[in-house]
Amino acid sequence: MRALLFDTYGGPLTVREVPAPDPAPGGVVVRVGASGVCRSDWHAWQGHDPDVVLPHVPGHELAGTVAAVGADVRRWRGGDRVTVPFVNACGRCAQCAAGEHQVCTRQTQPGFTHWGSMAEYVALDAADVNLVALPDGLDAATAAALGCRFATAFRAVVQVARVQPGEWVAVHGCGGVGLSAVQVAVAAGARVVAVDVSPAALRLAADLGAEHTVAEPAVIPELTAGGAHVSLDALGAAVTCENSIRCLRPRGRHVQVGLLPPAQGRPAVPMDLVVARELQVLGSHGMAAHTYPALLGLIAAGRLRPQALVTRQLALDEAGAAIAAVGRDPGIAVVTRF
Known part of the structure; x- marks a missing residue:
């Protein structure tokens, strides 16, 4: 698959051919339809996140289509259109039992704990806990913008504050x-x-x-x-x-x-x-997958319009420059061509 990689912190961000991932028994591999360019990707590139291991593929705001399914997955099948919060919860710890998946003590995060979504394919853990089905009317670019920034803001304003x-x-x-x-x-x-x-x-x-x-x-x-x-x-x-x-x-x-x-x-x-x-x-740290219906309902009703924040759609070859320039242009940039 084609993926955006960096080998040194703050170093060149280049698109290369790398092996595609396989799904874990409880996980899936998603063919990426869109991946947002976020300040957190810049932090990963700069070496501010201790979970990042080099070489690394950034990207944690994503939407796409399930391409491969692990043997233990029950709720999802190939071809399903999905998004996912940037915190992938384990579904088994005390925090998850309380519904607080966003602070799961065994969480994984694509683009941080493992290779992320600035690629044609991305592996996601605990799919039955973390995947969110996309409504038919929600395009991939808008859905990708939900995964970190919009969902995080929604929970911070509505559920925390x-x-x-x-x-x-x-x-x-x-x-x-x-x-x-x-x-x-x-x-x-x-x-x-x-x-x-x-x-x-x-x-x-x-x-x-x-x-x-x-x-x-x-x-x-x-x-x-x-x-x-x-x-x-x-x-x-x-x-x-x-x-x-x-x-x-x-x-x-x-x-x-x-x-x-x-x-x-x-x-x-x-x-x-x-x-x-x-x-x-x-x-406030992200938002659990099981709380997405309230957000998606407001979007469907037209009360929230995350698509108004997507100001640029990019090719994967442009993503490296966009990460390096995060914060210079207002709005959300989304990679939609891989």
Whole structure:
């Protein structure tokens, strides 16, 4: 199969012919129809993820068609159109028994723990636990965008922050996950302040319904008459984490969505404000496959439009440059030609 590989961290990303995977007994191999280009792929390429072993194929946001099925798989067959969350749960640990697959202690992640979806084929574990059937009307490019950024934003806004109509929500960083969070929060009836240094990203946030778009988060308390009820660090940087917490009103909720790899520095979390204002500091890590029906239902009803965030469709040969340039262009880039 053709796949995008790197042999050194931060080194060349090149398309090569490599052996295609075989399915594990409980897993499947999916022929990839689309694979999103995500900031997490950039982190893997830079060596920020300890699970990555070289040489490596990145890619964890995917949609496609089941091509091969392991002997122990019961729910899926060849030809099924599927997507999958980026956390592949084991289905057997205590967290999985509680339905919290996104924090499975035995999880695997395509594009991190093993070769990912920037390839013609990708192996996925525990298929009966992790695969999500695609509705007929949902195209592969849109479905791929759900696997990390949109589903992660949906869970962060709806299930973790529990945003209520009329609340002020600040979104720090308007990349793919941030713009997804803007759209989800607006659909939930919230009033959104989008924060980014890119004018193009802020224009897209405004198009998605953000009431205010700002480059300087210090103005948020004034714009919201006292601070945001909910604030999300959708970028994952020391400065955006701290800014997100500082912009909250008393009893506000901070949700950390963006990765904070230690190699990029530890945030100075203002715990004095956490105590004085009784703030909640929450983490959000993906979304379990069994919770996808609520998200897919809102998409089918037209209340959420993840397709509006897919701004570029690329060939596999263009994916390396896109990973290297993550964050320069607003919206979500998806590889759809392999």
